[in-house]
Amino acid sequence: MIKPLIIARREYFSLVATKGFLIGLVIMPVMMMGGIVIARFVEKQTDVGTRTIAVVDGTDWLFDALKSSAEARNAALVDPETGKPSAASYALTRISGPAPDDAARLALSDEVRAKKYHAFLEIPPAIASGLQPPTGDPSSAPRVSISYYAENAALSDVRDWFERTIGTLVTGRRFQEAGVAPRVVQWANAAPPVVPVSLLTRTPDGSIQAAEPVDRLTAIFLPMGVMMLMFMTVFMSAQPALETALEEKQFRIADVLLGTANAFEIMLGKLLGGVAGSITILVVYLCVGFLAARHFDVVDRIPFHILPMFLVFQILAVMFVSSIFMAIGASSNSLKEAQGLLMPVWLLIMVPFFTWMNVVREPTGSLAMGLSFFPPSAPMIMALRLAAMGEVPVWEVALSIAIVLAATYLCVVAAARVFRIAMLSQGNTPTFAQLIRWAVRG
Amino acid sequence: MADPVLRIERVRKCFGAHVAVDDLDFQLAPGTICGFIGPNGSGKTTTLRMVLNIIRPDAGTIELLGSRARSTVLSKVGYLPEERGLYRKMRVADVLRFFADLKGVARPRAVIDEWLQRLDLTAWARRKVEALSKGMSQKVQFIAAVIGNPELLILDEPFSGLDPVNRDALRKIVVDLRSAGVTVIFSTHDMPVAEMMCDTICMIHRGKKVLDGSLAEIQGRFAEDTIRLRADGDIAFYRSLPGVNEVNAYGPYAELRLAASADPRRILRALADHGTVHQFEITHPSLHDIFVRIAGPVPDTGSDGQPSAARGVHDS
Structure with missing residues (x-):
């Protein structure tokens, strides 16, 4: 067996035959998707108590209408089977008396602070005068606002509910005053939807395959999932490569290795081991994903057709990123030092994360195309585009592969030079400029 | 002389402004053990x-096992x-298998088992390297070095961290390997071991070769300016003896370094007058002493630029 393959075999088993690998397989998706899951979980854990809101109503009708709406809302929140509400109910209390001044507002504020009320709402009398159609230009009519006072007023769900409900009540009342039937307004406002559907294709037997509706969430999150999958496979094989290089330097294994094989053979072997490890990770995630998709009956949404190209870009990405990680591992005396040197590299690797939404929305746009030819971002951006578009023009795929391939080759050669020099050097961690000098001059 | 296993000619290596190896010439005869000595940072x-x-190298040529394309041999x-280096x-067996494969060993499992048995490590074959003591790691590392049945074996402080039993076991293996035709370069700071085991000694200092030859040849270049003795007396008394420049006391034994004008007979008389003399030997300096004379902290230099301590070298 030739030396790179012997080294690759050792690297592969040192990567996959560990508890850390198995834990990483579980932890990585949790880290990547955990935010979404936790947000949804927290959303369900909302307070289901009663929120009492004081209302100072300057009109003679709005409070009653709001109270009816709140009661209807509260009733709708109750699960008929369990009898339990799914969210907090609203109880409205009218504050009678003359129009409030600042002293009255302060007193109510103190009652909110004392938790007697969740918030208080001040509806000025001018709301009533705004129910009549203006005589002049409607846009020049003065706008009257309602004030919602609370400790966290800007982000309050209660305020949102008041805004929606008062909006509906006031506009309904305005139509009524103008002699327009609400059902006519509802009909007039009902715009025809624009439904997203896929492009039509011709099947191998010559018939035309009808377009299929495209789910908006799937259109956004499927490409993101594909990009995340590539990131996980790359990261999970590149990080151990860095740690192994660091170990080989710290424990003088590099001397023995470099006395047996040359730096390029060692680097190549390590990269092949990393690639094999990343393919193992991909296979595991695909199998789990497939089983989950079958369970939820969404197998048809898995874009199997992009798998070959995904694999090509994944292999290139693993080699590109791992070679840089290895060079940095070899240049460092500790993991902490390596993390410092990795910062600029991370910025480049994370470019797809900063731009993915734009790329998914405009997969043929200039940003998406430009990033497809920028080696550090190209593999993940191409994965995004393939998942978003289904097909990317062949020339773009070919050019992207050619550019990343050339960059990967140069990167591996440069990293091997750094690896050879850095592995044997002791003492201070080299500066970034020094690393570049080693990479260029050897 | 048979073709040398290693031939180094006018080799120079610099790291920036620092000259690590300066115009080094060296040849290593097959089937010998060569002690490669020098202070830390000497190259x-x-x-x-x-x-x-x-x-x-920046300059010069190195021929290894008859080939300048060293990667091929x-x-x-x-x-x-x-x-370290593991x-x-x-696991011990896996790491040895890895190095055996890299060296292209046929039937690696049998070879590994044989070596593990020879160094009493069979019970540790399935244990992880991190579970081994320093001495055991050293033995595993030694196996990794010899597992490929090398023609040239380069050992860097092979006995450090070993207890006397394991030290003797490894020493015996090194000698056996030499007997089987393997050439050994052996870098060490342990001068008595080098004296005992090495056929030839090469010392480099500040990147330059300062000694090369058999121990007898090297010692022959120095004057018989050393007295090894075991006698009644202490350091202060030894220092008071006429013509004694330096005293190194090792428990009951002492080494006295003499000035060129010193008369050993006067010194022996003084010792006998003072007490019993058990041993008195006028000899060449030990390898340790030679090493210290060359590499010791002597700031002044002679006209030839060599450390002044080396000026005791005779032309032979």
């Missing part, structure tokens, strides 16, 4: 790394670095 490791093709060279998370 030993750099030289060995150049021999192993890990780093390239590396599978015939075994290398034991000083301390993957901690791997």
